[in-house]
Amino acid sequence: MQQRRLPASTLSPCATSERRLLSGGGMIHRPVDDVIAVEVELADGGRRFFVTWGRIQDAVDPNPVCEVVMRFAQGPCGGQAVRAQVCSSLREAAESSDAPYFYEALLTFSGRRPPFDGEYESWRQERAAAMRAGKEIFYCGAPEATL
Numbered sequence: 001m002q003q004r005r006l007p008a009s010t011l012s013p014c015a016t017s018e019r020r021l022l023s024g025g026g027m028i029h030r031p032v033d034d035v036i037a038v039e040v041e042l043a044d045g046g047r048r049f050f051v052t053w054g055r056i057q058d059a060v061d062p063n064p065v066c067e068v069v070m071r072f073a074q075g076p077c078g079g080q081a082v083r084a085q086v087c088s089s090l091r092e093a094a095e096s097s098d099a100p101y102f103y104e105a106l107l108t109f110s111g112r113r114p115p116f117d118g119e120y121e122s123w124r125q126e127r128a129a130a131m132r133a134g135k136e137i138f139y140c141g142a143p144e145a146t147l
């Protein structure tokens with residue numbers, strides 16, 4: 001069975017996972033994009049990180065999840081949030097001193113995997129509604145110097 005890679009244009013700029021078409025039209029899924037980190041830039045140049053579900057609002061475009069995070073970033077960040085972007089990998093937040101509670105955030109998502117069967121769409125819609133309500137978005141905390 002020969003496998004083909006999806007064209008890069010079908011994946012978001014933050015997509016680091018590999019998705020392959022199978023001969024029957026199914027896909028191999030690697031869970032790299034299921035949980036994502038979003039970096040929020042503050043007006044004073046500071047950075048804050050959030051961990052949430054990936055590919056919920058849109059399977060390709062990272063802007064909708066950034067907009068959702070920005071709505072809830074104004075309160076806890078300790079500054080005015082001016083821009084958000086999806087990190088290219090979770091490592092960006094993990095290695096940042098601006099995300100002291102990254103691992104706690106990651107643990108809240110680690111035991112919960114999306115279903116990849118007929119129940120995925122209802123699961124995705126539930127996650128999208130929760131995220132619009134400010135849930136399922138974990139703030140990774142402020143650096144100690146700003147506490």
